[in-house]
Amino acid sequence: MDKDLAQQKIENAQSREELTAIYNELFGKNGSLTVTLKELKNLSIEERKERGAELNIIKRELQDVYDVKWNTLSEVDTHKPPIDVTLPGERTVTGDLHLTTKAIDDIRRIFQKIGFYDYTYHEVEWEYFSFDTLNMGPTHPARDDFETFFVQGPVSSKYGRMVMSPHTSSGQAREMLRRQGPPIRMISIAKCYRPNWDASHTPMFHQFEGLCVDKNITINHLKGTIAHFAREYYGSDVKTRLRPYHFQFTEPSFEVDISCSVCNGTGMVDNRKCKVCKSGWLELGGAGMVHPHVLRSGNIDPEVYSGWAFGIGIERILMMRGSIEDMRPLYEGNVSLYYHNS
Numbered sequence: 001m002d003k004d005l006a007q008q009k010i011e012n013a014q015s016r017e018e019l020t021a022i023y024n025e026l027f028g029k030n031g032s033l034t035v036t037l038k039e040l041k042n043l044s045i046e047e048r049k050e051r052g053a054e055l056n057i058i059k060r061e062l063q064d065v066y067d068v069k070w071n072t073l074s075e076v077d078t079h080k081p082p083i084d085v086t087l088p089g090e091r092t093v094t095g096d097l098h099l100t101t102k103a104i105d106d107i108r109r110i111f112q113k114i115g116f117y118d119y120t121y122h123e124v125e126w127e128y129f130s131f132d133t134l135n136m137g138p139t140h141p142a143r144d145d146f147e148t149f150f151v152q153g154p155v156s157s158k159y160g161r162m163v164m165s166p167h168t169s170s171g172q173a174r175e176m177l178r179r180q181g182p183p184i185r186m187i188s189i190a191k192c193y194r195p196n197w198d199a200s201h202t203p204m205f206h207q208f209e210g211l212c213v214d215k216n217i218t219i220n221h222l223k224g225t226i227a228h229f230a231r232e233y234y235g236s237d238v239k240t241r242l243r244p245y246h247f248q249f250t251e252p253s254f255e256v257d258i259s260c261s262v263c264n265g266t267g268m269v270d271n272r273k274c275k276v277c278k279s280g281w282l283e284l285g286g287a288g289m290v291h292p293h294v295l296r297s298g299n300i301d302p303e304v305y306s307g308w309a310f311g312i313g314i315e316r317i318l319m320m321r322g323s324i325e326d327m328r329p330l331y332e333g334n335v336s337l338y339y340h341n342s
């Protein structure tokens with residue numbers, strides 16, 4: 001066991017791997033120093049003491065040299081082949097806008113192009129604007145607290161209680177008053193609130209409301225506008241239809257349907273009823289010609305002006321486009337959903 005030679009070997013090591021091998025050669029089970037120490041037992045007591053002390057000093061010194069060397073060598077083994085920079089890297093996850101935000105941007109752009117401005121109304125609203133101006137009297141079932149969130153707060157003798165606005169229609173009379181009369185071509189996109197929770201309902205959701213008031217406005221303008229939106233948003237093949245319905249604030253009233261893209265409007269897939277629509281059509285939202293009561297609430301003379309309105313749920317159109325099957329995860333903050341859909 002030559003101390004100087006061992007020290008030199010340690011100091012010349014090029015990598016931690018090599019250093020470990022040298023360490024084992026010296027201090028391992030059959031290492032040269034270990035063996036020399038074991039052989040001490042063959043010596044006389046006197047010699048053993050002297051030689052033992054000497055060897056222990058050498059051992060400690062070599063270990064110190066080893067420790068210093070270990071720290072100077074980097075963890076990366078210099079003898080390993082260099083990293084192959086031509087290998088494909090790991091894909092990093094990038095952020096994206098929320099699906100609802102993207103839908104809102106699309107809607108806004110489509111309507112801006114045909115001359116509609118957008119204006120957002122309040123999330124906390126008076127009963128008066130959410131119901132009374134819309135011809136929904138004091139006993140209308142939507143005013144039940146199973147249907148609408150009432151806010152604890154001041155009660156106005158003129159406007160009633162405060163509610164979390166249950167639909168964007170609350171902005172209809174407000175817009176007529178704000179503009180102080182026609183022409184009105186508004187698209188209003190906002191959060192709405194209702195106490196529901198299932199695959200197609202969350203307590204907070206979004207709607208967009210179209211409102212157009214001017215002289216000689218007819219159902220044709222409503223049909224044309226909705227058909228334009230559906231083609232721009234879903235694709236040029238999509239057909240629209242108005243189906244007679246009832247709303248308090250429009251007369252006549254319609255439900256707006258679009259042809260189902262899964263079965264191409266036939267209602268059948270492989271000789272079976274289409275699972276998505278069952279009939280070839282999917283309901284997009286509500287619409288109609290603005291009721292004279294609503295126009296009067298907005299200070300507009302129904303004898304001179306007419307108008308149309310529609311209201312459509314944004315999460316609903318995302319579901320109809322096949323972007324999501326269940327609305328609830330949209331507002332649960334589970335980020336992986338967006339990577340699958342964007």
Ligand code: DAH
Pocket residue numbers: 166167168169209210247249250285286287288289309310311312
């Ligand atoms: N406010 C209705 C709802 O939330 C939707 C609606 C129907 C809006 C007909 C309208 C309309 O403007 O004309 O269910």
